[in-house]
Amino acid sequence: MQRRQISIFLGLFLVSLLIQCEKPAAPVGLTEGRVLLLTGTVTRNGESLAVDAAVKQGDQIETGDASSAEIVFAKGLIMRLGPNTKAVLDLQASQVQLNKGWFAAVKNANEQKLEVVTPTTVAAVRGTSLCMKVESETSTYACTCNGTVHFHADGIAEEAVTAAEHSAMRFVKEGESVKKEEAGLEFHDNAGIETLAKKIDHPLDWTKPSK
Structure with missing residues (x-):
């Protein structure tokens, strides 16, 4: 009887250890976002968007000329949509479908994923900043811009790009496949990315990649 009690105790002890040692599951999906800043004309699903409004699953955000929107999410993620941009937010899949225009994001290093899908490539963002x-x-x-982004496109093997200070390329579709071309610093600068990073208290060090 005593042996049986000891065996049961040891079994329960081992189970409790296993539970404590299990890694927490990676977050699934993004929470609702909040509009932090607006300039010019910005709509959600065809209707005017306001500061502090919540953005939800499936929302289509569109900006006009000389317009922009900044949206912040929990767990340290901020994104900015530039002028003449159209994006659909698939929060359940942690995806932004960028159909046209300009997009930048800064994300803290955590297990929350973010993917940006464009007509010619998909960018999977880690703790990093990109444009x-x-x-x-x-x-x-x-x-x-800083950190690591995984890119993949038709006809191109997935590639992880790590940079301390900007590593840019172009994904150009030719026929049924996509080719990759080197590019320089265009459409953005350090100051703009730093401004976004400060809004989520994410320190940027341009001498080394974020992890």
Whole structure:
């Protein structure tokens, strides 16, 4: 009887250890976002958007000429949409479908994922900052500003790009495949990315990649 009690106790002890040692599950999906800043004309699903409004699953955000929107999410994620931009937020899949225009994001280093889908490439963002510009249906500019971004496109093997201070490329569709071209610093600068980072208290060190 005593042996049986000891065996049961040991079994329960081991189970409790296993539970404590289990890694927490990676977060699934993004929470609702909040509009932090607006300039010019910005709509959500065709209706005017206001500061402090919540953005939800499936919302389509569109900006006009000389317009922009900043949206902040829990767990340290902020994104900015530039002028003449159209993006659909698939929060359940942690995705932004960037159909046209300019996009930048800064994300703290955590397990929350973020993917940006454009007509020519998909960027999977880690703890990092990036800038993207859909120039046309066949061309997307993408810059890993600081940290690591995984890119993949038709005809191109997935590539992890790590940078301390901007590593840019263009994904250009030719026929049924996409080719990659080197690019310089365009459409953004350090100051703009730093401004976003400060709004989520994310320190940027341009001498080394964020992790």
